[in-house]
Amino acid sequence: MDKMQIINEAEQVLMHTYSRYQLILDKGDGVYLYDTDGKKYLDFAAGIAVFALGYNNKEYNDALKAQIDKLLHTSNYYYNVPTLNAAKKLAKASGMDRVFFTNSGTEAIEGAVKLARKYYFNKHGKADSEIIAMNHSFHGRSMGALSVTGNPKYREAFEPLIGGTVFAEYNNYEDVASKVTEKTAAILMETLQGEGGLYPADPEFLKKIRALCDEKGILLILDEIQCGMGRCGAMYCYQKYGVEPDIMTTAKALGCGVPVGAFAAKEEVAAAFVPGDHGTTYGGNPFATAAVSKVFDLFESENVLENVNEVGAYLAERLEEFKAEHDCVKDHRGFGLMQGLEFTVPVKDIILRAMDKGLIIIAAGANVIRFLPPLVITKAHVDEMIAILNECL
Numbered sequence: 373m374d375k376m377q378i379i380n381e382a383e384q385v386l387m388h389t390y391s392r393y394q395l396i397l398d399k400g401d402g403v404y405l406y407d408t409d410g411k412k413y414l415d416f417a418a419g420i421a422v423f424a425l426g427y428n429n430k431e432y433n434d435a436l437k438a439q440i441d442k443l444l445h446t447s448n449y450y451y452n453v454p455t456l457n458a459a460k461k462l463a464k465a466s467g468m469d470r471v472f473f474t475n476s477g478t479e480a481i482e483g484a485v486k487l488a489r490k491y492y493f494n495k496h497g498k499a500d501s502e503i504i505a506m507n508h509s510f511h512g513r514s515m516g517a518l519s520v521t522g523n524p525k526y527r528e529a530f531e532p533l534i535g536g537t538v539f540a541e542y543n544n545y546e547d548v549a550s551k552v553t554e555k556t557a558a559i560l561m562e563t564l565q566g567e568g569g570l571y572p573a574d575p576e577f578l579k580k581i582r583a584l585c586d587e588k589g590i591l592l593i594l595d596e597i598q599c600g601m602g603r604c605g606a607m608y609c610y611q612k613y614g615v616e617p618d619i620m621t622t623a624k625a626l627g628c629g630v631p632v633g634a635f636a637a638k639e640e641v642a643a644a645f646v647p648g649d650h651g652t653t654y655g656g657n658p659f660a661t662a663a664v665s666k667v668f669d670l671f672e673s674e675n676v677l678e679n680v681n682e683v684g685a686y687l688a689e690r691l692e693e694f695k696a697e698h699d700c701v702k703d704h705r706g707f708g709l710m711q712g713l714e715f716t717v718p719v720k721d722i723i724l725r726a727m728d729k730g731l732i733i734i735a736a737g738a739n740v741i742r743f744l745p746p747l748v749i750t751k752a753h754v755d756e757m758i759a760i761l762n763e764c765l
């Protein structure tokens with residue numbers, strides 16, 4: 373099939389929920405992707421922060437192949453060893469006590485919000501809890517996750533959504549505090565907002581929110597679906613801030629390509645769930661958790677965090693330089709390997725030109741380019757990316 377035929381047929385049969393780029397990806401190797409014509413692309417998107425270890429990692433692939441030959445799925449009615457191993461590693465990495473595996477980030481948010489509501493219900497004996505979520509946040513597309521997503525563009529056509537959500541201004545402590553009532557069960561936020569335009573939490577803000585939650589008996593839920601799994605230079609971004617949530621969510625790079633997410637919580641909070649409160653057929657099956665388990669091992673053996681801190685600092689340096697050289701660049705934000713440049717103009721054309729020149733980057737809103745490379749990139753890859761980006765302006 374030629375390229376246009378594939379695109380035309382896909383446009384016939386797939387729902388029109390994306391304006392896709394005219395690019396048919398065929399295979400990946402390390403930090404490079406290849407299209408069906410064999411053209412090579414330096415990948416600074418990693419499938420939206422998913423392929424942390426790069427493409428075609430042999431040890432990861434071998435672990436998955438071995439699990440396929442053994443057992444793919446059992447349901448959660450029984451125990452299996454890969455799920456146990458993955459849960460232990462995730463609990464240790466996140467500082468949480470108990471884990472629930474899901475199939476996506478959205479479902480992790482659903483579960484986290486359900487857990488917070490159940491905890492409140494047990495504590496207060498009534499079902500009238502409120503969640504405070506942030507403006508410009510993104511937590512997913514299901515009705516529940518959309519209910520806590522602070523972007524009217526995504527929500528409008530799908531109202532009425534699930535009630536009991538109050539929105540507050542991110543990084544504005546006074547505003548968040550003013551929204552707290554005796555019904556507030558949880559405050560939910562991304563530690564570093566991704567979709568919303570690459571805005572990290574202010575350290576002071578996050579610390580004060582943690583103190584507010586402690587004082588009022590409110591749960592802090594941190595969504596680490598995009599910024600977690602090493603992307604910010606710690607296994608979870610909140611560890612960079614020295615702040616711990618009561619419930620956290622993770623997905624994207626958790627399985628490095630295998631669809632899997634999780635929410636995890638401290639023992640006292642997790643204890644609110646009893647058998648029958650929550651469930652999933654696929655979630656945490658041995659195939660998905662064999663991937664999770666191997667991902668955690670490879671993060672250690674390949675010194676991924678060290679690389680993120682070193683190359684992330686270098687990327688920040690080069691992006692600052694880039695900003696100084698170009699008037700159309702307004703701001704540089706983020707850290708680790710989750711950084712963004714805000715332009716004074718829409719970035720769509722820049723992204724298309726970059727693609728033409730063999731570089732894959734993505735936007736976060738109309739004016740922001742997001743840099744989310746595989747976490748195994750080197751400084752030479754950063755130089756290669758900057759050189760192409762320079763040609764695109």
Ligand SMILES: *Cc1c(COP(=O)(O)O)cnc(C)c1O
Nearest residue numbers: 476477478510511512566597598
């Ligand atoms: C991607 C994302 C989600 C949704 O995850 P899916 O796997 O797409 O369901 C939720 N929260 C944040 C912060 C995300 O970046």
